[in-house]
Amino acid sequence: MPTGVAIRDAREQLFDAAERVLLRDGPNALTSRAVTTEAGCAKGVLHRHFADFDAFLAELVLDRIARIDHQAASLRESAGTGTVAGNLTGALTALFGSVAVAIVALITFRDDLRARLRRSRPTGVPVLTEATAMIASYLTAERELGRIAADADVDTLAPTLIGAGHLLFADRKGTPPEAGAVHRVVTTVIAGVMR
Missing domain, CATH: 1.10.357 (Tetracycline Repressor; domain 2)
Structure with missing residues (x-):
């Protein structure tokens, strides 16, 4: 996703993406990259909301x-x-x-x-x-x-x-x-x- 594009309810979007990755591919596949790719956003979005x-x-x-x-x-x-x-x-x-x-x-x-x-x-x-x-x-x-x-x-x-x-x-x-x-x-x- 391009920089500067607002994401509505980013936390929930990231949580839902993590859930989909987890259900589909299991805990081994759950990485920050997999979550942000699934959510359709830049990796920095996750790190902007979580330490x-x-x-x-x-x-x-x-x-x-x-x-x-x-x-x-x-x-x-x-x-x-x-x-x-x-x-x-x-x-x-x-x-x-x-x-x-x-x-x-x-x-x-x-x-x-x-x-x-x-x-x-x-x-x-x-x-x-x-x-x-x-x-x-x-x-x-x-x-x-x-x-x-x-x-x-x-x-x-x-x-x-x-x-x-x-x-x-x-x-x-x-x-x-x-x-x-x-x-x-x-x-x-x-x-x-x-x-």
Whole structure:
């Protein structure tokens, strides 16, 4: 892109470009050059908005975590409606059908990024930790409504569901699992606590 041409919402444009590169080519291919080429802008645009590439990647991860926070609010609001298994199936499919699996691979792949994220998120794997909190919050709401057992251990169920969902969706190049497969895993995990 020629110098002096304004880019609207450059951060979001760069984030979206990084997401496309990450989904298409994986964490090895995610470079500042690949991102700016995908975004159709000069490399300097990225460095004008971020101190360095790891700062950009950290902001990308934090932006995607904010999306999980919005999804968490919607999931909590769905407590008491539909079925518990249906709500969880939809939440896991939306979460892992997005860029979340690729973001986890990116965090695992880049030591500097992981170290930078540890400053504000000292435990767990970013994205998976927030996703687990989302599921635990929802299950807590359903337990309060009496739709799952009063003694349901949501702190065990939530990471179990996240781990199982992650494994179902982990193959970046393969075909995503069908909704029925996700639903079977969910119903199996929560079978012992359903009312």
